[in-house]
Amino acid sequence: MTVLRPRVIPCLLLNDESLVKTVKFGAYTYIGDPVNTVRIFNELEVDELAFLDITASRQSRRPNFKILENIANECFMPLAYGGGICDIEDVGRIFSIGFEKVAINSHAIRNPAFITQVADIYGSQSLIGSIDARKNLWGRYEVFSHGGTKKDSRNPLEWAQELERLGAGELLLTSMDQDGTWTGYDIKLTQSVTSKVNVPVIANGGAGTVRHIGDVIKKGGASAAAVGSIVVFQGKGLGVLVSFPSKQELKDCLA
């Protein structure tokens, strides 16, 4: 029986029309034009791409459909989008543009029934429940929404289980503390969730080497690893360079 190759997903951040990269959800660096970046990822034959508009919810902005359409037109790989999705019409429009999945974070916290509504109409496989988590001073994980600006009373594990129950087909679990640090994923956070849910979990935040990807899949139990900095920068503190680990490197890190 074939076991799926673990997915490695460039998670690209939109600030409305431009592509940016963050450190711990702040300190934006401008990366470039999203459509040009997609063309490069096409050539690199990556597993799939995720785009998150990280300022949409906090600016009460709807998804930028024009940019999403331009992205989908150029992209011959699976695509996910998250950011500012507040109603079922937005979801339908994103799918008709050519995205396979939507990621929902802030609006699920405001209105959990929205997850079930999307799942009932479009199926769970199209729906990513997105969780941003940060450790507080006492080392307890807390959930944040609106691009990390609003704290919620839930903890990541109970919210993950709730999202699964409501109908999310997979979960995107982002460590705000590790985001943009190049120091590795939060294995503990990832493991605490993957051991208690049945849906696939995409770990996000902190990848700095290919070995980190192997670790979060093997030790953290993640079904997929999202990568940011390592695919848009030449190295930590260095300039923009869009790249992707080779098939051999990915094979080796999972061995």
Place this chain on the structure above:
Amino acid sequence: MLTVVDYGMGNLGSIVNMFRKIGVQTVVAVDPAGIERADKLLLPGVGAFDTAMARIEQQGLLELLNHKVLVEEVPILGICLGMQLLTESSEEGTLPGLGWIPAKTLAFKGRIDTVRYKVPHMGWNTVEMHRESPLTAGFESFEEHRFYFVHSYFVQCDDDRHSILKTAYGLRFDSAVQNGNIYGAQFHPEKSHAFGMQLFRNFARL
């Protein structure tokens, strides 16, 4: 012209764009008038079985699709949920399918070890060539055959001769099917790079 049926179940943009990329013109049809003129049909679909069947019915497409496919014998390719709709029934819903291929759509849940094989089956997976078909012509030239899948239900043909590709995911299911002019692919060719382009090229050449 190759006509993509739009019944409000998503995913059309990328299909149209991949055909454009390989130099094949398509039109998107929402109503019977658009489908009437088709000499080839593509039935996409992302979502739930009953919602899809109900929309086909509500848009007044059911009778016309039956005529185009069964009487005019226009080639049709169902993709993902679109392939499942070609079968007689689905465990996802209670409405009957189009029934153009003697096959059933079954749930992974309860049939595979869902701890090891998470559901939905989501991601790239390989296909095995099971039976020769014009839809998979030229596949031999690829070192591997892999496609992008996203689904919680799978198709099982009553008659194995209708299966052209098989994929293993906890069990072996029919990942592409053919019954005469009726074709289906469980995976998403439009999201599968070179592999998908080859399959679309083959369909466009029929």
